[in-house]
Amino acid sequence: MSVTTSLEPGSLSRDSGTGLDRDVPMTVIQPSGRWPRLDLRELWAYRGLFFFLVWRDIKVRYAQTILGAGWAIIQPVLTMVVFTVIFGNFAGIPSDGVPYPVFSLTALVPWTYFSTALATSSGSLVSNKGLLTKVYFPRLVIPLAPVLAALVDMAIAMVILFLTMAAFGIWPSWHAIFLLPLLVVCMMMTATGVGTWLTGLDIQYRDVKHIIPFLVNVWMYASPIVYPMSMIPERYRLLYALNPMAGVIEGFRAVLLGTQEVDWGLIGFSLGVGFVIFISGIYFFRNLERRFADVA
Numbered sequence: 001m002s003v004t005t006s007l008e009p010g011s012l013s014r015d016s017g018t019g020l021d022r023d024v025p026m027t028v029i030q031p032s033g034r035w036p037r038l039d040l041r042e043l044w045a046y047r048g049l050f051f052f053l054v055w056r057d058i059k060v061r062y063a064q065t066i067l068g069a070g071w072a073i074i075q076p077v078l079t080m081v082v083f084t085v086i087f088g089n090f091a092g093i094p095s096d097g098v099p100y101p102v103f104s105l106t107a108l109v110p111w112t113y114f115s116t117a118l119a120t121s122s123g124s125l126v127s128n129k130g131l132l133t134k135v136y137f138p139r140l141v142i143p144l145a146p147v148l149a150a151l152v153d154m155a156i157a158m159v160i161l162f163l164t165m166a167a168f169g170i171w172p173s174w175h176a177i178f179l180l181p182l183l184v185v186c187m188m189m190t191a192t193g194v195g196t197w198l199t200g201l202d203i204q205y206r207d208v209k210h211i212i213p214f215l216v217n218v219w220m221y222a223s224p225i226v227y228p229m230s231m232i233p234e235r236y237r238l239l240y241a242l243n244p245m246a247g248v249i250e251g252f253r254a255v256l257l258g259t260q261e262v263d264w265g266l267i268g269f270s271l272g273v274g275f276v277i278f279i280s281g282i283y284f285f286r287n288l289e290r291r292f293a294d295v296a
Contacts, residue, residue: 042138050141057120057149072153073160076108083108087226096228096259102161102168106256107225107249109161113154114187114245115216120146121195122212125203139289140282143195147188154184165256175262176255183248183267186274190244193277196285204291224249228259241266244274 043050062071080101087093088100095103121143125132128142165171202208223245224232232240240246247263247270254262 046137046141049137053141053145054149057146058152072156076112076157079108080105083226093227098257098259099168102164105161105164106253109157110187110248110252111225113150114191117147117150117191118195119212121191122198123202123209125199143199147191170257172256173258179251179255183251186244186248186271189278190274193281196281200285200288241269242273244270
């Protein structure tokens with residue numbers, strides 16, 4: 001969709017203060033062209049609505065819960081305990097020389113953010129379908145809001161991760177100051193890109209929602225969470241790096257645990273793939289948005 005506001009000389013309204021006729025602005029809402037643009041200016045104009053939706057998602061997540069923000073801690077910590085017992089103790093999977101609990105938790109914190117952002121963004125249009133037919137606004141703010149809201153949970157989980165590292169006597173590298181924000185941006189781009197693809201399909205084909213949990217589970221085991229990337233044969237590394245979360249998780253471990261040198265090539269490749277996913281998802285979403293009100 002595109003919005004154009006202009007002064008129409010023929011559209012007159014009487015000013016109650018002066019009693020004189022004046023031109024009034026006319027807003028025209030038109031469907032996007034064959035190749036829709038992102039239109040950042042329009043998104044900025046609706047930033048108030050965007051931040052309201054982000055705040056609403058945060059409040060809904062913690063409303064009427066016993067533990068509140070504690071769920072942001074329980075999920076990665078309990079998963080870490082299960083992975084440590086099964087994969088660290090029983091299966092004996094290596095952890096690059098660091099204790100397996102902190103090895104797995106360092107991967108679970110970014111993965112929990114990514115999976116939460118992806119799942120909530122993928123179902124965002126269906127859960128907000130009441131808004132689609134009532135008023136015009138850039139539909140892109142709906143799948144973007146959950147991606148930003150999930151950062152709150154990740155910030156809480158990062159505190160627990162740093163406390164766990166300190167308990168094991170592990171301290172992050174100074175590279176973390178610059179690299180961690182870059183890795184978070186890569187996760188946000190990937191979650192937004194996949195989320196916009198899936199939410200655009202979900203509002204038209206409701207069985208897509210059954211695919212999303214399966215996709216998230218498969219993606220988790222296709223990422224180096226329970227095992228180090230060093231276990232992947234060298235000849236498959238480039239193919240494996242097509243998964244942007246591989247570079248993100250290895251980057252987290254490199255700067256926080258010092259398990260290896262920072263692989264800037266892998267991180268750059270992950271950023272590139274994440275950017276492609278982001279752009280393709282945005283354009284796919286914008287191309288479909290003219291139909292959302294009809295099928296909601």
